[in-house]
Amino acid sequence: MKLNVLVTALSSVSAVWAAQLTQVSNYGGSAKAKPQMWVYKPDSVKTDALVVAIHSCQSSAQKYFQNNKIPWKQGSDRKGYVTVWPSSTTECWDVSSKASLTHDGGGDSNAIANMIKYAIETYKIDPAKVFVTGGSSGAMMSNVLAATYPEIITAVSLYSGVPAGCFVSSSGQAAAWNNTCSGGQSRASGQQWGNVVRGMYPNYNGTRPRMQVWHGSTDSTLSPNNYQETIKQWTNVFGVSETPTSSKPDTPEKNYRTDDFGPNLQGIWAQGVGHSVPSHLDQSEAWFGL
Template sequence: MASSSCTLTLPTVEDAGTFTYNVDVNKVFATGTSSGAMMTNVLAGAYPDLIRAGAPFAGVPYGCFAGDSAWNNQCSTGQLIKTAQQWGDQARSGYPGYTGPRPKMQLWHGSVDTGLHTQNFYEEIKQWTNVFGVSQTPTSTTKNWPLLNWTRTDYGPNVQAIIANGVDHDIPVQATQVIRWMGLDK
């Protein structure tokens, strides 16, 4: 499992919320932009039993920033290229031996992101399609969704990827679409 103090706090917070506030454990999700997107991927890999879905905006794959340094230029510039199997194994290593359901993932990224280069988006797609055992070939593609010049690709029911053409690292969060995809509007 994850070893940082931030990620080790999640089970404690969820347990407290469940017992104190009667939180529905089937409605625990993660989302964030940039470092929050990185944490979303970490939570999906390290705590697949605690979150039901993740929606990282402008993030990097689980394990891309692994190491002792606070910053990883190879990762941030999109130069850390792995096979789908390697990325999938990296995500599964967050909770060794776990065989239960994994959180579905909705990945968002701008096509001209130079903060966390766009190649990371494609590496995330490789990672999560491998985790779910599905092809990297989309089952469907929808252009101009949810905005003009954005494209959504679906890889079965558990992996969805949205590339925002012409958008940089400051990708506008699409909360309504995330809420719908996570099923929180029902």
């Protein structure tokens, strides 16, 4: 009986000290947008890498973290990397206003960049090991971050998004919905899409994040057309052909196709999959080099 009481007590102590999602109340920076920053530091930190996991619309850091279909907590526990979970103060992320579509413009992208800078300093992250992922609105923000803050991001793995700048609001409204883009009617040449990226951070000549783009063929929320437009955008940014250098059917699973466009861009087309493509932890971690 006494042994059982002792075991229960020790279990309670263990639960108290176990790693948990924790809010950072002041992550600094001058961005006007103030999304919340949440951090998960695993009990055993085994690497100096950071993964930023960005939630979809009508969600939050807590909901995304607790979603069993979002595997980044499990990845963090397994491989020992720190994760940052931004939490929007609006229904969806602001990927439409000039403030968020401009380097140091003060919008949501600026705030998340400040979270990354805070995490690098606080958790002793290697600046060359900063990775970003997200689904739907989080995927859109992942693309925007790759365009606005390429100097602090190493690689991106985004699920079911749109090209960077596709959701731009003509009125300048923050977090506006764009039916033309979501419906797949925003079409442009690779050069035009590439110019959108370059225009978000003029005169930047440094390294760009490696991009992994996932999309489902039956996505009725963000048209599958956005997949090809995103590929056009980043092939232009990287200066490579829109024709894959290799194509692997039934990869990473049946009815998926993985296309490589050189070493910096990979597209995964999920035949028969809607919105949004399920996270594939192993493939995203492999793209990040984790």
